[in-house]
Amino acid sequence: MARVTQQDIAKVMGVSVMTVSNAFNRPDQLSPDLRTRVLERAAKMGYTGPDAIARQLRSGRTNTFAVAFEEKLSYAFSDPFSVAWLAAFSEVMEKHRASIMLLSVPAGDHEALAAVQDAAVDGIAGLCGNQPAMIRARERGMPTVYCTLATREDAEGTGDYVVIDDHAAGLEMAGHLRRLGHERVFLLVETPYRGQPRMVEYRPEDFRALVDAHAGYLFSDDLRLAGLVEGLHGLEVTIVPVGTNSRAAGNAAGTLVLDRTDRPSAVVAVSDVMALGFMDACAQRGLEPGLDVSVAGFDGLPEAADAGLTTIRQPVRDKGRLAAELLLDPSLPDRRIILPHELIVRRSTRPVG
Amino acid sequence: MARVTQQDIAKVMGVSVMTVSNAFNRPDQLSPDLRTRVLERAAKMGYTGPDAIARQLRSGRTNTFAVAFEEKLSYAFSDPFSVAWLAAFSEVMEKHRASIMLLSVPAGDHEALAAVQDAAVDGIAGLCGNQPAMIRARERGMPTVYCTLATREDAEGTGDYVVIDDHAAGLEMAGHLRRLGHERVFLLVETPYRGQPRMVEYRPEDFRALVDAHAGYLFSDDLRLAGLVEGLHGLEVTIVPVGTNSRAAGNAAGTLVLDRTDRPSAVVAVSDVMALGFMDACAQRGLEPGLDVSVAGFDGLPEAADAGLTTIRQPVRDKGRLAAELLLDPSLPDRRIILPHELIVRRSTRPVG
DNA sequence: ATGGTGTTCTTTATCGTTACAGAGAACAAG
C-alpha cells in the first residue's frame, strides 16, 4: 500500500494531474464543481494533501530557517542569553509563518557538520560568526546572519550580521575599572572548543598567540577580549580560559582566582553567566563582590540586575528580531547592523581600597 | 547566474550525472582519479554539494523531526517543563544525528496549522495529544508521539504516546488531601485555548459540562483533573480556570482565592508552575503555604523541591527521551508507554487545623 | 580461445509536484 499521489487521483478520475494540483492550490483554475469532486475523491482515497518535499523542490523554497548552536541543544535551552535571543527570533519567524530548525554543531564534531549540508532551509542564523556551522553555511552559499563578531575577519566575510561593537564595549569596561583604580585584573573567557586549555593563567600576549595559532577557532569573544586587554594595557592582566560559557564554569574559576594569597582586585568575565557563577563562588567563601573583589560581566541579563552585577548591556532581543528579519527579507538594504550597547555600573564594582 | 547542479558539472566534464553524484556519495563506484577531478571541478564551478531537498525527495526521508507546541515558542522556552522535555528529546535526536524543527500552532490559529502540512519531517512529537497540530499530523498519516493524554479519547486514537497515568495521579493527590482532613478545595486548571472563560469559579459538574461542550479542546489536563475531582468527591470542590499555564497565571489566581473571607483550606494546581505562582501570591500576602493554606502541584520540577511544594513527580526527561526514540525507530514494539509517577509530600501540604 | 570476475562508467526511470504554454469550447461583440 504505497502512498497516494496526485497522479493516482488523476488516473482514477480521468483528469490531468495538473487539475488535481490546481484543485488544491489554485481554485480559480478549474470549475468549482470539478474542484469539489476532486477534493472529495482525494479524501476518499486517503490523499493527505500535496507533499511538502516535492513542493519544496519545485519552488526552491522551504520557508524554514535554521538556527545553529555550537553546543548541545540542552545548553541552548538553559543559557539565558540564548533563550532570550531565540525567543525574539522565533517571535518574528512565527509572525511570518516560517518554521525554525535547530541545528547543533558542537565544535570539533565533524560529523555533525553534515547537518548543515543536509538542512533543507532558506537561511541560517547563529549566535557566533566563526562557528564551523556558519562557515560551512556560507560556503554553501546559504544566506546567513550571525549575532556576534568573534574576530575581525568575520566582519570582512560574506555573511550578514547584527552585532554590537564588542571591541568598544571591552574598552569601556576596561576604562571603568581603570577609573576605579584597579591594577590587577583577571579576565575569565570561554573556550567552548574541545581539547583547549582550561583553567590555566595566561599573560595576554601568550593567550593572543594561542588564539592566533587556532585561527580564531579557539573561542567566540575575541573582539570583546581584545578591547578589554587593550583598555587595560599597562596593568597586570591575567587571562583564564574557563571552558564552556556557564554559571558552573564561572563558579569553578573561583577556585583558581579566589583561593590564593595574591587575589586580583577585579575580575571581568566576558559573559554575565560566568560572572554570576563567579559571584556564587564569592558568596560560598563569604566574600562580597565590590568590597572584597570587584566583578563585572557582559550581556546585561535580568539576573545581573538582581545580583547587582556591573555589566555591558546589549540588546539581545533586537539581535534576535533583526536576525530573523534579515533572513526573511533578503531585500532589506542594511544587512550589517551594529547596535548600541551600554555600560551599567552596579555595586559589584567599586573603587580599590 | 543560476545555481550550479550536478548536471552542469557532468556536461562540462563530459561524464554522466551519475558519476558526479557518485563522486559525492559513493566513492567506491568510480576511480579515485576521476573522483578527485570531479570534486575539484565541482569546487571550481562553485558547486556546494548535493541539494538537500532533491535528495530528500528521492529518498523520501528528511531525517528531521518536528516538535509541535500549542503556544508561542517563547512560551516553550520559558516553561520549565517544556524546556526539560525538549532538552531530553533533543539529546536523543542529536545522538542520532537527526534535526529538530519547531512548530508553533497556537490554538485557534487556523493558518498556523498549515505549517504541519508544509513541514518536511519524518515525524512529529508534542506535549499534548489533543492539540490541533497533532490531530492534523495524524490525519496526514505522519508518525506521531505525544506525552500527555488529555482525554480518554486520545488513548484510543492512532498515535503513539509516552505518558503517565494522570487519572491515577489525580486520585492519589486527592487521597493525600483527604487524609489531611481538607474539606474545602480549590483546583486551578489551565485553559490554554483562546476565548475560554478565565478566573471564574465552577462546580465540578458545571466545568465538566463546559469541557464536554468544547469536545475536549478546552484544556489539556482533563484526565488529571478528572482524577482529582473523582478523588475529592463528597468534599466542597471549586474549579478555577486560570488561562495559560504559567507562574503569572497562578499568581493571579491568588487574588481570586486568597482575598476572600471563606478561603479554601487547600489549593491544587494541575501544574507546578501554577502552584509556584500561587505560592508567590501567598508570600505577597504574608501567608504561609501549609499553615495558612495547603498548596500542591503536579510535575515535580526542581523549583518545586526548593519551594517545599507537595507535588506529583513525573519523569519528564524519560518522556522526552522515549518520545524521540519512538520517532527514530518505528520498529520498536512498545509504542504506548505509561511511565510511573510519584506523590512527593513536602511542607506545603499539612493537616487541617 | 573461453568464460568468469571485477572495475568503471552510463542509461533509464523515478521521487511528487507545479510552471508554462497551449487547446478546445462557449460566448459576446462587431
Add this chain to the structure above:
DNA sequence: CTTGTTCTCTGTAACGATAAAGAACACCAT
C-alpha cells in the same frame, strides 16, 4: 459569420538528485 475573449482543462517539461541495471573493457584462470 467572423473575430476575439474568457473559461476549463491538458500535456510537457522541469526541480536536482539517486537506485538499479546495463555496457564496455581489462584481467585472470582454465
